[in-house]
Amino acid sequence: MxxxxxxxxxxxxxxxxxxxxxxxxxxxxxxxxxxxxxxxxxxxxxxGGGNSGNSASENPAASPVAANKQNVELTLVSFAVTKAAHEAIIPKFVEKWKQEHNQTVSFKQSYGGSGSQTRAVIDGLEADIVHLALAGDTEKIQKAGLIEPGWEKEAPNNAIVSKSVAALVTRPDNPKGIKTWADLAKDDVKLITADPKTSGVARWNFLALWNSVIKTGGDEAKALDYVTKVYNNVPILARDAREATDAFFKQGQGDVLINYENEIILASQKGEKVTSIIPDVNISIDNPIAVVDKNVDKHGNREVAEAFVKYLYTPEAQQEFAKLGFRPVDETVANTKEIADKFPTVKTLGTVQDFGGWGEIDKKFFADGGIFDKIQAAKK
The missing domain is CATH 1.20.5 (Single alpha-helices involved in coiled-coils or other helix-helix interfaces)
Known part of the structure; x- marks a missing residue:
C-alpha cells in the first residue's frame, strides 16, 4: 500500500x-x-494527485521530506547472518538510486539475533526497514503499532526475501558419525545451537528438530522425547547464529553445529574447512522483509525504503544473496545451473504452515511456560 x-x-x-x-x-x-x-x-x-507508481516529484505526499533532500538516510535492522549479503547489495542500490534520482542514500545498519532486534525496534530503535529471521518477529512489530497490517502483501512472495534450510556441521572426517537428525540424540554427542529466546535462527533449528520426527511418522510424544534428548546435549545456548558459528569454529566447542545452510557456505568461503550434511528431511527457513510504516512516515523516506525493498527481489540482488549461501526466491536465479548445483535438493521440506503459522508456533513452543521452557527445566 x-x-x-x-x-x-x-x-x-x-x-x-x-x-x-x-x-x-x-x-x-x-x-x-x-x-x-x-x-x-x-x-x-x-x-489524488497521482497514482501509487509515481515518483516523489510527481506525488510529493509519497515522501514529503526525502523528495526535497539531496541526501537520504535509511536505517536497516536485520538478523545477524544477513550482514554480508546486505553489505554487498547496499552499494549497488545506492549507485542505482544516485543515477536515477540524483540523490545520495546512506544506510545505518544494525545486526543481531532476530528476537533481540525485534525487541529493540519495539522499544524505540527507529528502523525504516526490518529484515528478520521469521515472520513471527515482524508480526510482533505490527502488533506494537509500528507496521500496518497486510505488510506481507506489500512485497513479492508474501514478503519472503531470503530463505535457507538447516544444516548439520561436524568436525573434520565426522568422527562421531553424524548422518541424520536422530544422531543428535546420542549420549556422546555435544550440539551447538543458539537460544530460541533470543535468536530467530534458533527457533528454526528447534522446528527442524521437531519436524524431523513428525515428517517421518512420529507423533507429538516421540517428537518431545527426541527434542528433549537433543537439548540435553547442548552445553551452551549462543545468543544468535553468528555466535553459535563462532563457538563451534573459533572456540572448538561441540561435536556438531546446527545452523543455517547459508552460514555454512559463508564459513567455507572464509577458509573454514567445513564438513556438513543437509538432511533430506528439513524445514524451509523463510525470512521476511518489511517497511516500518510509522518510522518511514516520521522520517519522510518511504519512497526510498520501498524502492530498496523492491530492489532486494531483483535478479541482481538475489544473486548476491545466493553467492552468500541464501537460496534465492527469484525462480529465474534459482533455476540457473550455477545456483541449482550449489544447493542440494531436499526431499521432504516442512513449512511454518504445517505447524499452524507463527502465532501457534510461538504459543506452543516458545512462549513463557511453553514446550521449550519445559525442556530446559527438565535438563539433566
Missing amino acids: SLWPRQLKRSQLSIKRIITPFRLNSLKGFVSMFLVGTFLSVTLAAC
Missing part, C-alpha cells in the same frame, strides 16, 4: 470523528459541515 491511500484512510477516520457530534439543524452545524467538506476536498486533492 502506498502512502497516499494510507493518508486518505486516516483523514477519513479523522473526518468521521469530527462529523459525529454535529447536527444539521443549526447554523453552527451547517458552518461546521461546510468546513469539514472543504477539508475533505483539500485532502482528496493532495492524495
